[in-house]
Amino acid sequence: MKTVYNDRHGQHAARHEFFRGQLVPAFEIPARAYYVLQALQAAELGPILPPEDHGLAPLARVHSAAYLDFLSGAWAEWQGLGGEGDAFPAVWPVRTLRADVLPRSFAARLGLYSMDSGTPLTAGAWPAAYWGAQCSLTALDLVLAGERSAYVLTRPPGHHAGADFFGGYCFVNNAAVAAQAALDRGLKRVAILDVDYHHGNGTQACFYERADVFFASIHGDPLTEYPFFLGHADETGAGAGLGFNANFPLPAGASNEAWFACLDAALARLQAYAPELLIVSLGVDTYGGDPISHFQLDRPEFSLLGQRIRRFGAPTLWLQEGGYATEAIGHNVLAVLRGFESST
């Protein structure tokens, strides 16, 4: 399997983040990707390719122009204001407050375009996110050109980012950008399976009223798990998208049996949809040793996940999302991809 890898992710290196209101050492760090890279190289999974630049247009098919404009200039603006360290948002336009007027204040725009205070905007956030999306588009090219699958090794993750907000460590929604690009290349039905521990709220929201992308997600119940405000089982799509969204929330601590029962159910839904492409938002924070998550998968289960996806039968684009047990993430990802490769 070919991997597309972007070394600019290393520029996005926060020291700290706010975790439930406390300043703690950052979880989403460059070492995450380095450990995966090392594992892939040691296992000789396949060639590791750099991204080709597809420009901003494919990102703008998913994200609002105003948001991309803000994000691409945010660090320079923050530095110009004398900002010290990473920038953290602090105020949000919730109920009764307006999101339709663009404030001049940088602090206000930082809040307008975000959903939490836990996602530090660093010097490298934009280049890392931009090149992460380029990796996704390059890997999509490979799959559309006939590769059975391709893996995108990138960070920050993408699935929490909405059309016009960042959050949950995510800035640009790689899964949504790749799905939209596939449609723009002529595909009619794209499936996204999100197996990260956290619900992919941004991805879901991008396609919630559309039938050309089926979004299915297995995740910790938002009643107790981030992102809290989306990912319930009653979210089945709206308008033209009704019936093309399927959430499988599981309680924190759920067994592997329960997790695979959800996987089977999700894959059955996607099978009925008969997608021409399967995009997997591959978070391995479902790992039992993950510091911020509460499922119990381990290497045998990750391998089994890969095998099931292989059996699904569609051309498959793997996108790296979460996974915060840094030293284990490489072998966990490798187990998934090898499970896929070794299966028939």
Added chain:
Amino acid sequence: MKTVYNDRHGQHAARHEFFRGQLVPAFEIPARAYYVLQALQAAELGPILPPEDHGLAPLARVHSAAYLDFLSGAWAEWQGLGGEGDAFPAVWPVRTLRADVLPRSFAARLGLYSMDSGTPLTAGAWPAAYWGAQCSLTALDLVLAGERSAYVLTRPPGHHAGADFFGGYCFVNNAAVAAQAALDRGLKRVAILDVDYHHGNGTQACFYERADVFFASIHGDPLTEYPFFLGHADETGAGAGLGFNANFPLPAGASNEAWFACLDAALARLQAYAPELLIVSLGVDTYGGDPISHFQLDRPEFSLLGQRIRRFGAPTLWLQEGGYATEAIGHNVLAVLRGFESST
């Protein structure tokens, strides 16, 4: 003039707050009220009375039951979870995220019921806010019983608090609670004039679609000033409330002449409304020396404000809102109230 004062505000004593993403010493501190108390006592403005308890019902006329339920139990819940120090929200249900499902996670509910990360929830936040509302209701009783005016010396302030969220140091919207209570006592037309440096987004939102409360506000332009996402001049009310909301945003650094021109315009609008009661959300963060605001009023202007309100002619309920130049706040408030008292 009688003052109603609530010493339980002292229980709400945050050490730190997040100001634009940085942890800084708290601005909204008990000393604010102590300085005002001292100034009123030294000047012998009038009797200082304790609040009578009107119970939770008048608060529930403005705030959602779920919000009050959360707020009243939040500290005990946070402590029960082993929370260290004050609680700060960290994630918010912005666009595409749901506010209609109550998460079980405390962190999630803290975000659901707030609008910023700059308002620490302390051990004393609820008793202080509850008794602040009781002070407002007690002072309203005085005015409805025939007093020309009464002043409510309390903190935290209230005007940023919405029907179901806290923020901007505010938890319970004293102005909205008092206005609604006045209507419930039989009044037909209540005016709220908000002269705090910051737009009273919570108060506006409570009555935005109603004609029985006219909300007028003079404040720093939300394009650059907190609360950023409400307070524009084009917000004139909606539905039955169309024409009963008037905002007068002024650029940071505006002259006193510009400020008084807005005051005249606001009072002209309110005069045409012919309210039976005037509630003044009295923030003195319009003071030139305020550390977080950018107007230039000083004692002569505060005195003039009091005189203008006196000339307005309606029974007047003064509610303390912001003002963060701690040592100056007492004399600034006193100047307003004396200007009112000395005028005819």
